[in-house]
Amino acid sequence: MQNDNQPTRREALKCMSAWAGTGLLWSLVGGIPKAFAAGDAAGEAAMKAAGGTFSFAQVSDTHIGFNKQANPEPLKTLGEAILRINAARPGFVLHTGDISHLSKPEEFDTAAEALKGLTAPVHYVPGEHDTLDEGGGKLFLERYGKGTKGNGWYSFDDHGVHFVALVNVFNLAPGREANLGADQIKWLEDDLTAVSTSTPVVVFTHIPLWTVYQPWGWGTDDGAQAIALLKKFGSVTVLNGHIHQVIQKVEGNITFHTARATAYPQPAPGAAANPGPMVVPPEKLRSYLGVTTVAAAQGVPSLKLNDSTLEGA
C-alpha cells in the first residue's frame, strides 16, 4: 500500500493549487504556445479569423446501472447531458469511459439506446467499470472495439487535428496505478511518426495519464512514456474522465484536462476517506455533473475547452 509514500495533506493541497483553473484558451502562434484566459477577445478573434472552426464534445462516466444515493437516476442526468451536447452542435463526441456501472449486458444496452439521442457520432474508450464482465472487457470490445487495435486503442484525423484513443484499464497490477502496456506505447510511437509536429494532437483515455492523486490510484504508471512521445508536438490536449470532476494542468505544450461525470460526483483528491460516490443535496447534484465542449479553428492549432454543468437544464 506504500503508506510511507503518501503525500501529506499539505502537499496534496499544494498539488491541487497547481491543478486549479479551467476554461483556458490556448493558441500556438509561430511555434510558440500561448495561453490566455477564455473570454480573451483578442484570442477568440484570432481563432475566428483563422476560419473553419469546428468543435467536439466530451461526455464521461455515465455509469448506467448505478442506483445509489449519490444519484438514483443516472439515465435521467445522461439524457440532460445529451440535450446540452446536441445544443452545442459538435462534429462528434468522445465518451471517455465508464459507460456502464457493472458491465452488465442490459446496462450496455440501456446506455447505447440513450446515447443514440446524440445527433453526432461517438468515439469510445472503456473505463474500468466496462471491464467487469466474465470476459474481462469482452462485452465492451464486441460492441465498440471493431477496427481497433489491442484492447481498443485507435487514432483518427478530423479538421487537421490528430485524435488518439488510449486504453489504460486492462491488466491492472496489484499496488500499481493504471497502465497502457508496452504494446500500446509501441503502437503510439508508430502512430505518431506519421504526424507532423505542427499538427494539434488530442489524446483521450479514461484514467488520467498524469498522476492526479497517487493514494487513490488516480494516474497511469507508464503514462510518462506516452507523454514523452507527445512532447515534440506544438499542441497536445489530454482528455480524461474517471475522477468525476474538472481538474486541469498545463505543462509545456500539453494541457491535461479531466471532465465531470454525468452520473455522480466524487470528492476532491484527499478531501474524503475514500474516492467513492459523493452524496450532495439533491438540488445541488446538477452543479456537480456536466460535459465538456472543445472548439478548434482549422489552421490555428488552438483548442478552447469549455466545461458546463447540468445546472438549469
Place this chain on the structure above:
Amino acid sequence: MKYLLPACCLLCFALGLPALADAPAKNTVEIHDFKFAPGTLTVHVGDSVTWINRDQTPHTVADADKTFRSAALDTDDKFTHAYTKTGTYKYFCTMHPQMTGTVTVLP
C-alpha cells in the same frame, strides 16, 4: 468445543459486548473505504474466506497470481474462495489495484 460457547457468551454479556450471533463471521474480510479489513488474514488449509463489500462502489477480489477472480461485487455482495494449499497469497481489487490484502494459509 461445545461447552466453550456458553462461557464466551457469559463473558460477552459481562462486558456488554454484542451477542455472538452479531459478531463478524470467521474468516471474513470486509471491504470498506477502499480497503480490505483485515488486510492480512491467517487461515488453515481447506478454510474458506468470504469478502463482503460495504462500499457504495463495486470492487473485485482477484488473486495476484490470477488463480481466481470474483465478479464485480456491488454493495453488500459477497465472494467466497476456499484455500486448499499452504502458502502466502496476495490478492487485490482489479478496479482499484491500490487495494491489496494477504491471506496466509497454514497446515
